[in-house]
Amino acid sequence: MVEFKKTSSNKKKGYYVKMKLLHSHGGGRSTNNYYTIFFKWVLWISLFLYFSTSYFITSSNNKDYYSSSSLPNFKSRTLLETNATVLLNPINKNTALFNNMKIYIYDLPTKYNIDWLSNKRCSNHLFASEVAIHRALMKSEVRTHNPLEAKFFFVPVYLSCNFSTVNGFPSMGHARPLLASAVQFISSTLPYWNQSNGSDHIFVASHDFGACFHSVEELAIADGIPEFMKKSIILQTFGVNFRHVCQAENNVIIPPYVSPISIKSTLQQAPANGRRDIFVFFRGKMEVHPKNISGQFYSRRVRSTIWHKFSRNRKFYLKRERFDGYQKEIQRSVFCLCPLGWAPWSPRIVESVALGCVPVIIADGIRLPFSEKIQWSKISITVAEKDVTKLGKILKHVASTNLTTIQKNLWDPVNRRSLLYVKDEIQQGDATWQMLSSLSHHHEEKLRM
Numbered sequence: 001m002v003e004f005k006k007t008s009s010n011k012k013k014g015y016y017v018k019m020k021l022l023h024s025h026g027g028g029r030s031t032n033n034y035y036t037i038f039f040k041w042v043l044w045i046s047l048f049l050y051f052s053t054s055y056f057i058t059s060s061n062n063k064d065y066y067s068s069s070s071l072p073n074f075k076s077r078t079l080l081e082t083n084a085t086v087l088l089n090p091i092n093k094n095t096a097l098f099n100n101m102k103i104y105i106y107d108l109p110t111k112y113n114i115d116w117l118s119n120k121r122c123s124n125h126l127f128a129s130e131v132a133i134h135r136a137l138m139k140s141e142v143r144t145h146n147p148l149e150a151k152f153f154f155v156p157v158y159l160s161c162n163f164s165t166v167n168g169f170p171s172m173g174h175a176r177p178l179l180a181s182a183v184q185f186i187s188s189t190l191p192y193w194n195q196s197n198g199s200d201h202i203f204v205a206s207h208d209f210g211a212c213f214h215s216v217e218e219l220a221i222a223d224g225i226p227e228f229m230k231k232s233i234i235l236q237t238f239g240v241n242f243r244h245v246c247q248a249e250n251n252v253i254i255p256p257y258v259s260p261i262s263i264k265s266t267l268q269q270a271p272a273n274g275r276r277d278i279f280v281f282f283r284g285k286m287e288v289h290p291k292n293i294s295g296q297f298y299s300r301r302v303r304s305t306i307w308h309k310f311s312r313n314r315k316f317y318l319k320r321e322r323f324d325g326y327q328k329e330i331q332r333s334v335f336c337l338c339p340l341g342w343a344p345w346s347p348r349i350v351e352s353v354a355l356g357c358v359p360v361i362i363a364d365g366i367r368l369p370f371s372e373k374i375q376w377s378k379i380s381i382t383v384a385e386k387d388v389t390k391l392g393k394i395l396k397h398v399a400s401t402n403l404t405t406i407q408k409n410l411w412d413p414v415n416r417r418s419l420l421y422v423k424d425e426i427q428q429g430d431a432t433w434q435m436l437s438s439l440s441h442h443h444e445e446k447l448r449m
């Protein structure tokens with residue numbers, strides 16, 4: 001049942017009222033409000049159905065998983081799900097796409113992976129692609145149990161699950177010894193590592209500076225990639241389009257993990273009118289006076305500049321505190337700022353695309369995930385770090401020229417799906433699928449050499 005929560009006449013709060021309408025229970029109410037609520041509810045469902053079904057049509061034989069599962073609980077859901085199943089092109093029909101590429105997954109002692117899952121955060125935080133990819137591969141048709149037919153060997157070590165009790169961030173100190181011990185294990189029990197010196201072995205390094213295993217760039221560069229991994233293939237979130245110690249191996253740039261469940265749930269709670277009442281949004285760490293940490297300033301001072309220049313600008317909705325409901329804010333926003341932090345990449349980029357907010361990427365030299373597939377220039381705005389003071393002007397210009405085009409491109413389910421890891425299975429076009437596609441190209445290139 002619906003409840004009307006009393007609020008002030010404040011515009012912003014009005015939005016939250018609508019959200020609460022669909023999700024709270026019990027409480028006092030007036031009859032008048034019932035009509036408004038009922039009307040909004042019907043409108044909401046109609047719009048939702050309209051968009052959901054049109055996805056099925058536009059995405060032809062691709063399953064858009066938002067559509068099947070983001071519907072509220074009523075009869076036609078079953079119908080749509082049946083259709084979704086029919087429309088889904090199962091991955092085993094498509095192995096030819098990956099050149100019949102087969103991957104052998106090492107069965108490591110549980111201390112390297114599943115033991116870490118006793119902490120729930122391990123499979124849900126922004127570095128959790130290491131878990132998502134492993135799970136998806138385990139169930140996939142590209143998996144082989146016969147190492148002799150494998151093109152690649154996947155080494156499932158969960159490196160980012162050791163959360164610091166002090167600040168709650170993953171502590172990476174144990175990563176190198178843990179990996180070294182995993183490699184010691186596989187190279188002493190099976191012959192495949194030694195046969196290639198690890199060059200057909202795949203690891204996931206999903207945190208700040210990828211295979212360098214450190215969250216501060218200077219220290220990451222100083223330590224470099226562990227010697228024994230240098231020949232291997234690393235799936236990493238860190239990527240820049242210039243030479244960098246931390247991407248000096250074979251790599252595939254993958255998106256950071258954003259829980260598809262939280263995205264679905266946010267989409268379900270979308271306001272009826274789909275209106276975006278925030279022009280520019282950013283929530284996150286913004287040091288007012290960033291400290292010089294061994295010659296480095298957090299976010300190369302970009303975030304502080306944004307704060308100083310725009311925190312009093314009414315078109316900018318900038319918040320420095322944590323807030324669990326921030327995905328709803330993204331959904332309310334036209335432009336979402338994605339400035340660098342310590343590393344250039346950010347889960348904000350994925351969340352913005354998934355929720356239809358135009359990402360404004362401010363991170364010089366960033367290499368974005370799956371750039372051979374996703375036409376980033378069509379779905380995002382890139383602003384040079386030195387131009388960050390001109391953000392207001394730049395975004396106003398976009399709004400008056402090509403914003404509608406960008407939003408339309410952005411809402412294409414093909415882009416949104418490629419950045420999300422569908423739980424426990426590979427779906428055509430999702431992040432794991434795109435990763436495999438990149439790997440297979442990698443393999444073809446190797447064959448040609």
Ligand SMILES: *[C@@H]1O[C@H](CO)[C@@H](O)[C@H](O)[C@H]1NC(C)=O
Binds near residue numbers: 079080082086
């Ligand atoms: C699938 O959807 C179409 C309309 O888009 C409908 O005509 C058809 O009956 C549905 N099929 C199933 C199996 O639900």
Ligand SMILES: *[C@@H]1O[C@H](CO)[C@@H](O)[C@H](O)[C@H]1NC(C)=O
Binds near residue numbers: 162172173174
């Ligand atoms: C977790 O990280 C800390 C700090 O790097 C380290 O001391 C500890 O041994 C790690 N825990 C495990 C189980 O590896």
Ligand SMILES: *[C@@H]1O[C@H](CO)[C@@H](O)[C@H](O)[C@H]1NC(C)=O
Binds near residue numbers: 187190191
């Ligand atoms: C692989 O090489 C290492 C070091 O040379 C050696 O200790 C190990 O026994 C070899 N593994 C196998 C399975 O032969």
Ligand SMILES: *[C@@H]1O[C@H](CO)[C@@H](O)[C@H](O)[C@H]1NC(C)=O
Binds near residue numbers: 194195
């Ligand atoms: C692996 O590395 C060792 C030592 O660097 C080298 O002797 C050997 O030829 C390499 N094997 C392959 C298959 O590249």
Ligand SMILES: *[C@@H]1O[C@H](CO)[C@@H](O)[C@H](O)[C@H]1NC(C)=O
Binds near residue numbers: 292293294295296
């Ligand atoms: C930051 O600190 C380094 C020494 O750690 C110093 O060389 C550099 O000049 C400082 N930069 C600024 C802008 O203060």
Ligand SMILES: *[C@@H]1O[C@H](CO)[C@@H](O)[C@H](O)[C@H]1NC(C)=O
Binds near residue numbers: 377
């Ligand atoms: C939109 O316009 C901006 C310049 O204002 C340009 O940089 C960008 O490439 C355009 N994007 C699209 C998708 O047309």
